[in-house]
Amino acid sequence: MFKKLLKWSSEQHSHLPWRENRSLYLTLVSEIMLQQTTVQTVVNHIDRFLKKYPTLKSLAQSNEEEVCIAWKGLGYYRRARNLLSAAQDIQLNYGGKIPTDIDTLKSIKGIGDYTANAIIGIGAGKRALAVDANLERVIARIYAIDIEKGVKLQKEIYKRFYNGEILKELTDNNSRELNEAFMDLGRVICQARKADCVLCPVKRSCLSFKEGLVESIPKVVEKKKVKHELKLLRIIVKKKGNILGYIKSEKEWLQGQIEVPTFVISSTDELLTQYPALPKNFKNDLFRDALGFKSTITKYKIDNLVYEISESEFKKYFKSIKNFEFFKNDSEKVNFSTVSLKALSKIK
Missing domain, CATH: 1.10.340.30 (Hypothetical protein; domain 2)
Structure with a gap:
């Protein structure tokens, strides 16, 4: 047969x-x-x-x-x-x-x-x-x-x-x-x-x-797919060839990978807990010239904005946020997420 x-x-x-x-x-x-x-x-x-x-x-x-x-x-x-x-x-x-x-x-x-x-x-x-x-x-x-x-x-x-x-x-x-x-x-x-x-x-x-x-055949039952729009600000902070980032936890997307500081600007999903909201003192006009790119993950269509600031500026605006540390800017030795590497590539 x-x-x-x-x-x-x-x-x-x-x-x-x-x-x-x-x-x-x-x-x-x-x-x-x-x-x-x-x-x-x-x-x-x-x-x-x-x-x-x-x-x-x-x-x-x-x-x-x-x-x-x-x-x-x-x-x-x-x-x-x-x-x-x-x-x-x-x-x-x-x-x-x-x-x-x-x-x-x-x-x-x-x-x-x-x-x-x-x-x-x-x-x-x-x-x-x-x-x-x-x-x-x-x-x-x-x-x-x-x-x-x-x-x-x-x-x-x-x-x-x-x-x-x-x-x-x-x-x-x-x-x-x-x-x-x-x-x-x-x-x-x-x-x-x-x-x-x-x-x-x-x-x-x-x-x-x-x-x-x-x-x-096979019988397929179409499930209604819910898509959400998500706008994120990904912040690049450099220091002596190192990049500020954090290790993703077990409850987060991309567990174990290193991601640059990321904040929610807007989201159609009110239950989203993957990223913190952008602090109110960090106003939109501060990053109006930010570079951007699109990405997707699970049910989210993401508009990523990339903005570089100094370490002192980061501490000024995000002083209440912990768990960030500097990692060597080496994708061969440090497990940066793909989207973080893409964000880094936007900054010359």
């Missing part, structure tokens, strides 16, 4: 760096990177990361700040912290050897259902199904599983798989290749908004294609 799919995947996508010289460690790193990130973005960054951390032991001996710096460009830094936690747990409790059974893997801090199945099915090449968003969509369409996209659908796919109702063709002999082929198919041809069924190598076996259900 899947011979054409395997041939297509091998011819088109076998060059991806994490598919060459496959190992359990490379699978752990690449699969966590690939969550919520495009393949091309991971291609652009994985070699640099592996050069710094070529082994699980070298990663386990690092710290959160260094790992997040090496992760720059990949976004969603919680994944970097999860990867570090997993490496440290494996190094400490399993002698640096990555387990290959599902229950043990899922007990490791930083490894969830998907990553555990990916390590087994792709890294170890044992029979397992790594159900990411692509596999969820592809499998649902092939077998016309008409269930709402999300946890319920994933559970149904796993249930049918382990009960032997679907994917009987997936064995220890082809688990790695078939999981990767499904991922390729979902990424390139069987996309969420556009399925190119004419080019699909499995269309003759696809029940959704035969029954004209491709556009309605």
Whole structure:
């Protein structure tokens, strides 16, 4: 049933760096990177990361700040912290050897259902199904599983798989290749908004294609998205080559990263607590010539204004605000947030 799919995947996508010289460690790193990130973005960054951390032991001996710096460009830094936690747990409790059974893997801090199945099915090449968003969509369409996209659908796919109702063709002999082929198919041809069924190598076996259900499977319930407008002032204070900033806490966006002093000028979200309000004594006309740029995060469209002042001016206007300190202006050694680096680039 899947011979054409395997041939297509091998011819088109076998060059991806994490598919060459496959190992359990490379699978752990690449699969966590690939969550919520495009393949091309991971291609652009994985070699640099592996050069710094070529082994699980070298990663386990690092710290959160260094790992997040090496992760720059990949976004969603919680994944970097999860990867570090997993490496440290494996190094400490399993002698640096990555387990290959599902229950043990899922007990490791930083490894969830998907990553555990990916390590087994792709890294170890044992029979397992790594159900990411692509596999969820592809499998649902092939077998016309008409269930709402999300946890319920994933559970149904796993249930049918382990009960032997679907994917009987997936064995220890082809688990790695078939999981990767499904991922390729979902990424390139069987996309969420556009399925190119004419080019699909499995269309003759696809029940959704035969029954004209491709556009309605998986079932998607549209949730109303609330967008908020947020205007921030990002202040640059320099001192002997150092930059004033603060470390983001666990309850804040971009946890653990360094951000320049940031204040809310205006917001359509009255419940926003991520940044303090701009002090009233710091009037708008003081930064009327501020440079700006746009950014987004979660449900916020952000208008960022960037303004440079001296240390004495900062103390004058923001004397009641604590927890700021000076950091070396070196993005290779200091984990500045991407938006802070962009703000710094606006100041000549």
